[in-house]
Amino acid sequence: MGVKIALAGNPNCGKTTLFNALTGSNQFVGNWPGVTVEKKEGKLKDNKEVTVTDLPGIYSLSPYTLEEVVARNYLIEERPDVILNIVDGTNLERNLYLSTQLMELGIPVVMAVNMMDVVQKSGAQINMQKLAENLGCEVVSISALKGDGIKEAADRAVAAAQDKNMSAHVREFSPEVEGYLTEIQKMLRGVPDEQKRFYAVKLFERDDKILKQLSEAPDTADIIARAEEKLEEDTESIITNERYQYIAAVIDKCLKKADSDKLTIS
Ligand code: BGO
The missing domain is CATH 1.10.287.1770 (Helix Hairpins)
Known part of the structure; x- marks a missing residue:
């Protein structure tokens, strides 16, 4: 059976760039049911069994904007097999606010830290292994613009979707x-x-x-x-x-x- 990947991330994290790079011309554009929020789906270029759904760009899974409600209803009702969470590596702190909420959904999350070309140029360093250990999810470093790491991100998402051993939730609260x-x-x-x-x-x-x-x-x-x-x-x-x-x-x-x-x- 086919694998369903949902792309989730903040506005401007590079989601569209990644979606286009992963799916190429295999895209269908429509609206989410009942609302005028654009819905894009596509098949992975090199694996047509894998459907990628681009969720609206959002900052949180709170119920305040239409985009947030659309995204979370999809995640709780449709249950994709895996969430590929794109985070802007130049703005890690703000982007992780959504990530912590995505990780509560009980769906495997693979995190793609994007804009790594910019991060590297700036001289900043992100320790991906520590990030993965602390958050309790897989982390891949990518540059959607240059295409670096995007195949690995998709491969890891597919593997996580097929892995039935979900890790336990991190206890993030007091x-x-x-x-x-x-x-x-x-x-x-x-x-x-x-x-x-x-x-x-x-x-x-x-x-x-x-x-x-x-x-x-x-x-x-x-x-x-x-x-x-x-x-x-x-x-x-x-x-x-x-x-x-x-x-x-x-x-x-x-x-x-x-x-x-x-x-x-x-
Ligand atoms: C403009 N590296 C770099 N350097 N830039 C990236 C990367 C990356 O890995 N990924 C994305 N971008 P979207 P959402 C732009 O459009 O995919 C850039 O909202 C510009 N446009 O090219 O649209 C990407 O879907 C003029 O930049 O994000 C885009 O999540 C000047 O990040 C922006 C400079 O990506 C947002 C940038 C007319």
Whole structure:
């Protein structure tokens, strides 16, 4: 049976360049059902069994823009076999915000760090192995513009799609928040195990659209009230802030900025 790859990334990360390089002229363009958001699909140039779906460029899987809703509904309802997450290597910190959310979906994620020609020219260094270890996903370094690494990225995505041994979720939140998420996860009925983390986070954030998509919605009001009282913040901010803290810690271990070698003379 054919493999379905979904391309996901922030606007301007180079998704279109990569999509065109991978699929060439084997493309079909239409709209996502019911909305005027463009949908592009194509077949890999050298393997017609593999369909690549280009998701709208988005910054997050929150329910605020049409593009975010389209992308996440596709990911939860259609369940591609693998997500190829393109991140802009010159803007790693901002791009990883979406990546952390993609990794909660229970779908294998392969990360392609793009614009590596620009990163290298700038003198910055990204330790791909450490990035992979810290995030718990495969990481490939690419330049979509030059075509470097793109075949490897596609090959790794296909291999990840066929690998049934999904790795466990990284626990990116504080023990306290992880505790609340576990409580919500235990209340979920009719949700496949691998998707429970995504639903738990979204319910904790009071995501009404996700609540409506569940046939048996759990009552999480008490858990949310306890969390907000204890942490003195609304749960959506708690999750956002902890995501950024987690990303900052990962970046600290994996990214050497261009000017970090220079001594500052004061
Ligand atoms: C312009 N390396 C470099 N150097 N540039 C890249 C790479 C890469 O690996 N990948 C993509 N780009 P999209 P989304 C442009 O269009 O694929 C460039 O939104 C320009 N245009 O060429 O469109 C790519 O689909 C004039 O740049 O991204 C494009 O995700 C001057 O990144 C931009 C300079 O890529 C966004 C760049 C008229």
